[in-house]
Amino acid sequence: xxxxRGSTRTLLxxxxxxxxxxxxxxxxxxxxxxxxxLEGADELADMLDNSAPVPTTETEAPAETDTxxxxxxxxxxxxxxxxxxxxxxxxxxxxxxxxxxxxTIVAGRNGSGKSSFSExxxxxxxxxxxxxxxxxxxxxxxxxxxxxxxxxxxxxEVRIGLAVEGQGAATVGVTWAAGTGDLADRKSxxxxxxxxxxxxxxxxxxxxxxxxxxxxxxYDELGGLLESEPSKLHDKINEVLGLEQATDTEQLLTDVxxxxxxxxxxxxxxxxxxxxxxxxxxxxxxxxxxxxxxKHRPDxxxxxxxxxxxxxxxxxxxxxxxxxxxxxxxDVVAEAVGELRGAAGAWAELADQAATLADRRTTLLxxxxxxxxxxxxxxxxxxxxxxxxxxxxxxxxxxxxxxRAESQQRRATGDRLxxxxxxxxxxxxxxxxxxxxxxxxxxxxxxxxxxVRRWKDLPDNDVERASHVERVHPELAEAVAxxxxxxxxxLAEHEDAWASHALDLGEWVKLARDAAAQQPRLERxxxxxxxxxxxxxQLRNNRLAALEERARExxxxxxxxxxxxxxxxxFKGRATRRQLELYADVDGADAEALGVMSQGELHGLALAxxxxxxxxxxxxxxxxxxxxxxxxxxPAKVDSFVKVLAGFARxxxxxxxxxxxxxxxxxxxxxxxxxxxEVNRDSESAVTVAxxxxxxxxxxxxxxxxxxxxxxxxxxxxxxxxxxxxQAVEAACHELYLNRRLTRGDARTDVEDGWRSVExxxxxxxxxxxxxxxxxxxxxxxxxxGRSEAFGLVTGGAHGQLDRDPLDAVRSVENLxxxxxxxx
Amino acid sequence: xxxxxxAAAGRLLAEAVAxxxxxxxxxxxxxxxxxxxxxxxxxxDRMRQLCSDAGVEIPRANGRSRLIVLRELxxxxxxxxxxxxWSGLSxxxxxxxxxxxxxxxxxxxxxxxxxxxxxxxxxxxxxxG
Numbered sequence: 001x002x003x004x005r006g007s008t009r010t011l012l013x014x015x016x017x018x019x020x021x022x023x024x025x026x027x028x029x030x031x032x033x034x035x036x037x038l039e040g041a042d043e044l045a046d047m048l049d050n051s052a053p054v055p056t057t058e059t060e061a062p063a064e065t066d067t068x069x070x071x072x073x074x075x076x077x078x079x080x081x082x083x084x085x086x087x088x089x090x091x092x093x094x095x096x097x098x099x100x101x102x103x104t105i106v107a108g109r110n111g112s113g114k115s116s117f118s119e120x121x122x123x124x125x126x127x128x129x130x131x132x133x134x135x136x137x138x139x140x141x142x143x144x145x146x147x148x149x150x151x152x153x154x155x156x157e158v159r160i161g162l163a164v165e166g167q168g169a170a171t172v173g174v175t176w177a178a179g180t181g182d183l184a185d186r187k188s189x190x191x192x193x194x195x196x197x198x199x200x201x202x203x204x205x206x207x208x209x210x211x212x213x214x215x216x217x218x219y220d221e222l223g224g225l226l227e228s229e230p231s232k233l234h235d236k237i238n239e240v241l242g243l244e245q246a247t248d249t250e251q252l253l254t255d256v257x258x259x260x261x262x263x264x265x266x267x268x269x270x271x272x273x274x275x276x277x278x279x280x281x282x283x284x285x286x287x288x289x290x291x292x293x294x295k296h297r298p299d300x301x302x303x304x305x306x307x308x309x310x311x312x313x314x315x316x317x318x319x320x321x322x323x324x325x326x327x328x329x330x331d332v333v334a335e336a337v338g339e340l341r342g343a344a345g346a347w348a349e350l351a352d353q354a355a356t357l358a359d360r361r362t363t364l365l366x367x368x369x370x371x372x373x374x375x376x377x378x379x380x381x382x383x384x385x386x387x388x389x390x391x392x393x394x395x396x397x398x399x400x401x402x403x404r405a406e407s408q409q410r411r412a413t414g415d416r417l418x419x420x421x422x423x424x425x426x427x428x429x430x431x432x433x434x435x436x437x438x439x440x441x442x443x444x445x446x447x448x449x450x451x452v453r454r455w456k457d458l459p460d461n462d463v464e465r466a467s468h469v470e471r472v473h474p475e476l477a478e479a480v481a482x483x484x485x486x487x488x489x490x491l492a493e494h495e496d497a498w499a500s501h502a503l504d505l506g507e508w509v510k511l512a513r514d515a516a517a518q519q520p521r522l523e524r525x526x527x528x529x530x531x532x533x534x535x536x537x538q539l540r541n542n543r544l545a546a547l548e549e550r551a552r553e554x555x556x557x558x559x560x561x562x563x564x565x566x567x568x569x570x571f572k573g574r575a576t577r578r579q580l581e582l583y584a585d586v587d588g589a590d591a592e593a594l595g596v597m598s599q600g601e602l603h604g605l606a607l608a609x610x611x612x613x614x615x616x617x618x619x620x621x622x623x624x625x626x627x628x629x630x631x632x633x634x635p636a637k638v639d640s641f642v643k644v645l646a647g648f649a650r651x652x653x654x655x656x657x658x659x660x661x662x663x664x665x666x667x668x669x670x671x672x673x674x675x676x677x678e679v680n681r682d683s684e685s686a687v688t689v690a691x692x693x694x695x696x697x698x699x700x701x702x703x704x705x706x707x708x709x710x711x712x713x714x715x716x717x718x719x720x721x722x723x724x725x726x727q728a729v730e731a732a733c734h735e736l737y738l739n740r741r742l743t744r745g746d747a748r749t750d751v752e753d754g755w756r757s758v759e760x761x762x763x764x765x766x767x768x769x770x771x772x773x774x775x776x777x778x779x780x781x782x783x784x785x786g787r788s789e790a791f792g793l794v795t796g797g798a799h800g801q802l803d804r805d806p807l808d809a810v811r812s813v814e815n816l817x818x819x820x821x822x823x824x
Numbered sequence: 825x826x827x828x829x830x831a832a833a834g835r836l837l838a839e840a841v842a843x844x845x846x847x848x849x850x851x852x853x854x855x856x857x858x859x860x861x862x863x864x865x866x867x868x869d870r871m872r873q874l875c876s877d878a879g880v881e882i883p884r885a886n887g888r889s890r891l892i893v894l895r896e897l898x899x900x901x902x903x904x905x906x907x908x909x910w911s912g913l914s915x916x917x918x919x920x921x922x923x924x925x926x927x928x929x930x931x932x933x934x935x936x937x938x939x940x941x942x943x944x945x946x947x948x949x950x951x952x953g
Contacts, residue, residue: 107924108924109923109924109925109926109927109930110927111927111929111930112924112925112927659924660923660924661923661924678853678924678925680852680853680855680856680925681927681928682844682845682846682852682855682928683844683845683846683928683932684845684846686846686852688852688853690852690853698853699854702851702853702854705851706849706850706851706854706858709849711848711849712848712849712850713839713848715839716839716843716848716850716858716862719836719839719861719862719865720843720850720854720858720861720862722861723857723858723860723861723917724854724857724858724861726917726918727857727917727918727919730918730919731919733919734919756920759918761918764919800865801865
């Protein structure tokens with residue numbers, strides 16, 4: 001049965017594909033998305049994960065299309081209903097049905113066990129019944145407590161024999177374990193002929209179809225159908241239009257859109273939260289982040305940099321630098337100071353003047369050596385007394401050599417002093433305290449600045465300078481340390497405050513990235529959903545028009561004399577406000593159908609709507625079971641209702657349970673090809689089912705049976721037979737009278753009243769024989785053999801005992817019935 | 825009051841209950857009607873007896889006339905019980921438009937009413953059968 005569903009699905013897929021292609025409003029990509037969604041959730045996910053395919057060809061029909069299949073799936077007929085220990089049925093009773101198209105009327109008074117059969121069908125096939133569904137009111141609670149038969153509660157079992165086209169016989173059953181008092185504690189099973197029993201009904205694949213087509217409708221339920229919430233009526237009719245796949249696909253797309261949109265929703269929620277949170281936070285990073293969050297499209301990377309501290313922030317960065325500020329260490333200062341002192345001391349030891357004179361003398365002597373080198377031995381041009389000769393030259397060169405060495409030492413001492421000065425200057429100048437960022441104020445800053453100023457205020461004298469540095473350095477160190485500590489503390493406070501914001505921003509960044517990643521999918525899914533929605537509405541309008549047509553036909557048959565015409569059926573509203581609007585045309589004026597119809601008309605309308613649904617072509621059920629559909633129906637409509645049923649019975653198995661004899665009679669009168677059975681229940685809940693096409697014949701057959709049955713005590717026989725015989729004669733009279741007047745075109749209500757006004761058997765016979773209940777029929781009585789005796793028996797005998805041979809008496813009554821039937 | 829007649833009516837009622845209980849071999853589809861016939865005969869016997877006790881001998885009169893006699897000459901409560909039982913049971917002895925066979929519960933209820941008439945000493949809650 002699953003395969004048949006597959007074929008109807010495929011047909012719908014084809015229809016959807018066609019409508020999609022004709023849908024100008026949707027892009028090609030949206031159509032691809034819809035087609036993928038039609039195949040299933042996984043396919044849709046694949047389609048959304050991958051970039052849109054390049055449209056290549058126009059042929060894009062789904063692969064599994066198999067248009068060879070019949071559009072109408074093979075379906076199931078009910079072959080029998082066997083019930084024991086359930087509801088009104090005690091010992092096992094079977095309602096045999098013909099598993100083929102045709103009309104069967106199951107008649108039985110309320111309490112006869114008739115409805116127990118229909119409930120059994122419902123329970124076995126749906127696992128539920130309208131009557132025990134608590135949603136449907138108080139009665140359900142009572143039902144729930146009384147599902148087991150009071151007289152014979154065990155075994156408690158229902159078996160539905162099925163005949164499935166193309167598959168053969170099968171049985172669906174429900175069994176309650178002995179002793180269980182819990183309705184839900186039951187076992188459902190299914191068994192194909194010659195195969196093993198399977199637990200549950202899953203392999204039938206009916207779970208959804210049974211709800212969708214609702215082939216079992218009870219009077220209570222019919223009444224409830226139109227009175228239920230507008231959205232429920234909407235859904236029920238919507239379902240029957242066979243749009244489940246379209247609806248499912250739209251729902252799938254809607255769900256996917258919702259799921260894909262969750263990331264963006266989360267991002268938005270997080271943005272709102274963060275905006276509130278950051279507003280008023282005195283931190284430039286908060287300001288920067290807020291500025292981003294307020295943008296229509298925030299720069300996610302920038303927010304991340306802000307959160308992680310990677311983005312330059314003047315104030316905080318300045319504070320960080322300040323927190324790391326250092327001054328030269330003690331040993332560095334001590335070394336520089338010591339060196340300056342050492343160099344200055346060494347320098348002071350050399351006579352400055354002497355050094356200068358020696359330099360001049362050396363210059364003079366070098367010049368003299370130069371003269372000697374050019375002029376040779378000559379008198380000294382300076383003093384005129386000596387001679388510049390080799391000995392002099394040698395002496396001078398030795399002296400000069402010694403002096404050069406002295407001079408070099410002096411220069412080195414000078415250089416050392418210079419270096420010592422520079423080194424100390426570097427140490428002093430190296431102390432630089434960066435500016436405090438303007439948004440912060442530090443109480444120790446002024447003292448630190450003052451210390452630095454004093455530190456750099458150096459005396460000129462080397463020795464004093466060294467002492468100055470040595471003296472001021474500890475003060476400076478202390479001031480700067482205080483500044484650094486204060487800055488660090490301030491920084492720590494800020495970082496602590498920021499850390500949680502930074503984490504939240506990090507979370508936001510993650511959400512924003514997720515949302516961005518889903519965005520392309522989301523856009524495509526939205527386009528697909530919108531396309532599917534348009535297609536589904538189009539599809540629905542097409543299907544609804546067809547259903548409306550059928551419903552109108554049925555309504556036309558059922559309404560007969562009502563002045564209410566069924567107008568349009570329209571779906572209105574969406575989501576929780578969805579409803580089905582039924583329009584009526586009352587004597588040419590438009591009205592809401594539900595408002596102008598009587599209870600009986602509403603039942604007719606419900607039937608008009610739900611019979612086409614129950615017999616929809618795609619349904620796997622070839623049967624439709626109606627439990628007392630016409631309780632509130634105008635008797636005048638019974639005939640046309642029977643005709644409607646007969647129409648459905650041409651290609652469906654129509655089983656109608658009826659609490660009174662109206663339907664059976666209408667069937668007999670109209671000559672509709674139908675089977676009538678009567679259900680009876682005895683005091684121990686033993687339920688019997690008997691054919692009842694001809695009630696008079698049936699009564700006579702039973703009368704004969706009583707004559708022949710030796711188990712029946714003679715007194716009982718003699719007391720009971722007159723009554724049965726009278727019933728048989730009256731049944732024949734009733735049928736004749738109805739036939740005669742109805743074929744004359746009289747209204748059924750008038751005919752019923754006519755019968756009711758004649759109470760006595762004698763007058764009823766006169767009514768049939770002479771057309772007048774008061775007519776004298778003594779002549780007629782005498783004409784046939786045994787007629788007079790039979791007449792006496794059925795008119796007076798019912799009040800006493802039969803004093804003739806029972807078999808003879810019943811035979812004479814049988815003849816009387818024959819005679820009555822031959823009158824015209 | 826004739827003890828024999830009362831006993832006969834009571835026996836008939838018991839017989840009706842036996843039929844209803846399926847103890848008399850009547851076909852299932854006729855059980856309720858058959859029980860109704862027999863029970864009605866019991867009621868009619870009793871009504872005839874009550875009229876006779878009241879000094880009214882009307883052997884050919886119909887049930888309705890007897891009910892009137894009972895109400896006027898015997899006792900309004902007795903007449904009431906007789907009326908519900910007799911007319912209810914009579915319903916099942918004729919063919920009515922669109923009515924199917926009565927159910928056992930319906931007939932049992934009427935037999936209970938009839939028992940009030942036939943055996944007035946028994947309380948209404950004593951279920952026959």
